[in-house]
Amino acid sequence: MNFEFSEEQKLVQQQARQFLTEQSPLSVVREVLERDASQVRIHEDVWQGIVKLGWPGVAIDEQYGGLGMGYLELCVLAEELGRSLAPTPFSSTVYLAAEALLLAGTEAQKERWLPAIATGGLVAGLAFVEATNGIAGQALNMRWQDGGLQGRKTPVFDAEMAQLLVVSAINEAGEPGFYLLETDQPSVRCESLTSIDPTRSIAAVEFSKAAADPMRQDLDFAATMGVIQDRAAVLFAFEQLGGAQACLEMATDYTRQRYAFGRPIASFQALKHKMADMFVAIELARSNAYYGAWSLSTGSDDLTEAACVARLSASDAYYQCSKENMQAHGGMGYTWELDCHLYYRRAQHLASVLGRQAYWKDRLIAEVA
């Protein structure tokens, strides 16, 4: 009976924290934040460091060039990435594209691309969303015809750096499916967009008869899409958890050291209880995320339930903690100079990245009722 990460996993986490503290401190995040519109919103050095450590392949089987450690290790890495706000295409590449490949790729596709992700620094992403449709939207307008993709996907996360995209589209028979596309072709046009979190990269991508490979044809599209989302939801929940925890620590540190009315402001119940509530939200979210990690790592058939629950409480906890951390910092928390807003921005980014809350709530109840 054990509901904690193992000592080995905690060691992975410690090492990850040390690496990120050294290589991706908030000054690095801020450097990306301050970049102008023409620059890519990803920190290349941090990303290369992560690739060298083999993190993208931590949960990829050894047969595909990965470390084959498993999802629990990936979860602890995700928590640290979330805590550090590291500006890399890790989530798009690893939580989303690699999992889509594993689930929907043909054997040949997996053999070709997974090793490149695991150790080669290949950046990949998903192009599923068509603006207002959302991941939860039913209607796909992207067309697959005459061996090419035609249409527009917005937003695509990390598209500017991605060499490979998994794209959803409908074929001439009107059936939805997954397609694998290399971006290095003139018929793929990527337009960067301003994000609410400028330390992350988003774009609109236009495909004009772009060459692409169909992925597995024998899949239930909706079910596969569901598994991709569920797995990603657990992993993103750990990023959210890491961010929320960082906010709580910032708030407690600051309010202990900030004096007003002759006392540390942390001694005022309005702030003490605010922080107690942040702790409570995090503990609930953490417990649900652990359940998600367990479910993901064991291939348990309650993954959908666990993923919905993990995602919903992590999104709520991060919103609460990031906004109340700003509040606990008073006027200073509202300055560009302090780091509070970096987390507040990231909280919204991560809350949006897998669609509406309502989608996850409906999915949960459909699963368990």
Add this chain to the structure above:
Amino acid sequence: MNFEFSEEQKLVQQQARQFLTEQSPLSVVREVLERDASQVRIHEDVWQGIVKLGWPGVAIDEQYGGLGMGYLELCVLAEELGRSLAPTPFSSTVYLAAEALLLAGTEAQKERWLPAIATGGLVAGLAFVEATNGIAGQALNMRWQDGGLQGRKTPVFDAEMAQLLVVSAINEAGEPGFYLLETDQPSVRCESLTSIDPTRSIAAVEFSKAAADPMRQDLDFAATMGVIQDRAAVLFAFEQLGGAQACLEMATDYTRQRYAFGRPIASFQALKHKMADMFVAIELARSNAYYGAWSLSTGSDDLTEAACVARLSASDAYYQCSKENMQAHGGMGYTWELDCHLYYRRAQHLASVLGRQAYWKDRLIAEVA
């Protein structure tokens, strides 16, 4: 430009408060609370006192024996009745039955019954609800056939004392309508039910071919039902407001006088801010109730909007204030001996008395969107 009650109306309010403080203190409310199951949940002396003061007729035209003062005067009385928790059939008789008579009664019915309500101490009520249907429910099962009513209504408020009921039913053609029924007949059977607020009276009423008079046949049933509800919503909002305000006053009084850790507990921010939030909720609810009063008293065509808004914020405010008043009283607040639970019970009673919150929210958006 004036959004306050007039000096005359404030005087009416003052006199009402004085009467209720003297004649219906919480000891009277408690006496009703402690009655056994066989006794009626209405305090006859308080009710007779109210009748003598002419309150039931305050908004009824002089031509029907009322004082013809208007709805603003009725609103201030409602606030005081809510504050005092007076256990009388005032709301059923005045906010509901009298208004239903005014709206749906034939001239002959109005001439016969309104004077009896205004000055004669007649108790009346509405029998609209059929258990789970709710006032918002679409399906009516009560039948009007061969000159009699057949069916069951639950809950009917104040039915045990009511001599007259306005009943909704469908006729043989399947059309809904209103019927006026005197309860003093063997084919009307009234079964008292335990209420969450035992200081108010609820019952199930069974009609077995009970004699009744059809009311006006030329009405749009749904629209008339809507106006009855809207008017009552504003008046009940004032009762809720009075109750919420009483809770806030209890909480501030108690916490100022209760010492722990060497200080009045009201000096702890957890409680101070709790009470500030209660004040905020009440101020918003009060402002909305005033808007409702203005709309009701001027016959403004935004009554539905004003009523929905008044009801929704008053229900929320009373729930919040009654539960947090208990909480502010600590363990003592949870004793039968203290009066906190009387308001907490009444808050639920008043929140339920006009159907679900969702009904009012949907009604609001349908009106304004």
Add this chain to the structure above:
Amino acid sequence: MDFKDSPAQAEFRHKVRQWLQANAPADNTLSRGGMESDEAMREGREWQARIYDAGWACLTWPKEYGGQGLTAIEQVIWSQEVAKFSTRDGFFAIGIGNCGPAIMLYGSDQQKQSLLPRMARADDIWCQLFSEPGAGSDVAGLKTRADKDGDSWKINGQKIWTSQAQYADYGVILTRTDPTLPKHKGLTMFFVDMKQPGVEVRPIKQADGGQAFNEVFFNDAVVPDVQRLGELNGGWGVALAVLMNERLAIGSVAPNGWPEYWDMIRKLELDGKPALEDSEVRRRTADWYVKNAGLKNAQARMLSAVANGGVPGAEASLGKLVGASMCQDISAYALDLFAEMGVCADEQMALMQAQFQKAYLYAPGLRVAGGTDEVMRNIIAEQVLGLPADVRVDKGVPFNEIKAGNIRQ
């Protein structure tokens, strides 16, 4: 992560299960009474004696005091398994859970040997006498005095919120032995014979109409000095040991209204359609589902820590803090869904035997019992997050110069 038992744990669980299947009372053999009925108490005592005689009582206690000398994990396994049966264990939670451990820490050898095995077998029922009308969240502000009288003490004062006082043979009582010392310094703990002269138990009627608690009045009740637990004027330390166990016990069973709600909402129809087809109802239900899952999984993490030899800290407050308000809000929401019938508390007529009406009325009690929401947040803030304490104006002040309780102005 692994939810499976180790081989040794699995074997222990198997044994527990077998014994329970053979010995636990069937639901239909029990009286309908709750914690307030004499009959239920008799059934509880019988059950406790049976598990004691079979060697299942107080698993973590040393054998010499009536336990089995096992670790927390066996206790957890026992608790999980016994929860599947309709047994009556609640009566002894305060004695065995709180008083026992404190006696083990602070009692003399003689006290331990004479008191603990009888407690473990429910030969003696125990209660705990700390709270007073003027000392709730501020327990150390209590005024019940113990005055020395030769080799004995005379106790005068009033305690409140005492569960099982009407059945109890003994109680641990925190008293003020020196009001000129600062408030935490002048307290002494005793155990007292509840049946002796000068002790009067009166039930308290709660806001929801129930009577689970009592007031206990002490009028010159005599306690020999050998019934002192711990040092003279050292009672606060003993009290903390008891209260820590209370928090843990409470943290583990916090009701939140969810099981009843989940059962109800899947059956409820609104306007002729399943309630969950309404997206507002569905998503609000999802919110509570998620919160309940968080509580359940947090509890699993706590048990897992215990299984691994850890001791859960102040974060155990979380379950009761979250659960109490959740219970209140979920009941209020259920009543709202029932529309006008929400007011009907008639067991025959109301939906789901009026359990949401009942929960609406007892939920305010959950928010104060065992520490108010506000105290729980203070505990989390100070003990978990290490935030500074409130400013203490009564610190170091002689107790008899501190204002406390209700003061008319």
Add this chain to the structure above:
Amino acid sequence: MDFKDSPAQAEFRHKVRQWLQANAPADNTLSRGGMESDEAMREGREWQARIYDAGWACLTWPKEYGGQGLTAIEQVIWSQEVAKFSTRDGFFAIGIGNCGPAIMLYGSDQQKQSLLPRMARADDIWCQLFSEPGAGSDVAGLKTRADKDGDSWKINGQKIWTSQAQYADYGVILTRTDPTLPKHKGLTMFFVDMKQPGVEVRPIKQADGGQAFNEVFFNDAVVPDVQRLGELNGGWGVALAVLMNERLAIGSVAPNGWPEYWDMIRKLELDGKPALEDSEVRRRTADWYVKNAGLKNAQARMLSAVANGGVPGAEASLGKLVGASMCQDISAYALDLFAEMGVCADEQMALMQAQFQKAYLYAPGLRVAGGTDEVMRNIIAEQVLGLPADVRVDKGVPFNEIKAGNIRQ
């Protein structure tokens, strides 16, 4: 109750309306710049001079100081009518709204006559210099010093959150003139020439990327003693007069995100259907509709009280307290409804020109500007409900012995 004007009020309103229709700038004649643009400031000064010359400025001020000697109700009518036009009045709110009344209360006759009419005509722009990096909610904890030097004072220190400092000709500044006195006692108010040597203004970049505020650094900035407002070491009283007006001004215009949301939600489609057909969206929208109505009607009650000669008290804090969190939550909800596109802050691509993304980012500022949520609740609790103040450990302590600001441990 009557929402109609009295005959005299109606006549006044008619006049205002006529004049505004003839004189207020059309929207398309204005620059696109907000409060941070020089062009907008120039337009604002022109507008203010025009209304001054026509006799509409500072209606409640005495005529001798540039006003019209009218009552609050005329001011309310003016505000209601001018709000229907795209004028630029915001720049002078702090000068005319806060500094002016304080000068009227505490200034000498000479000060009033020389300063106020120029302020009313926007010949001079004023700003307010109270907050410091180490003194926010605890304004009286400020450290900027004024040291006597003959007939003058030398000011040293740093102020923060100063709106319009970059344009201001003068500022009222609260300084510490005696650090050995308790903190509220050793403060003195001056007005200072913002263009003089030793005063340096630097814009602050906010979390949302905007720059509406400044830091102001004082290095041996000299102020003659005739620019003192009120008594030596009596500055706290002057500050309270200024702050009261600030609260009122802020209370009256609190943004809450509702108008933008209501506009959006009636157009938004979710999965091909109008968003309001989804019962969760509909009912949440209703919740905000009700809250917004409460704020709007509370505002009407406050104006009505003003119209009847009353002065709104601390309850004016309510609008900003409620509105700020509402704005934050409503923006977050809107972004959630936009699904993945919620992250897109691109004005061209995002729904509704990204105004919800912007509101999400500026809402945290609303929750602290003009007093944090926590300060607002304290004000309501203490000033409206009469609850006791927090325990004050710095009461009566010499200021230079009090810990303040950020202290590394």
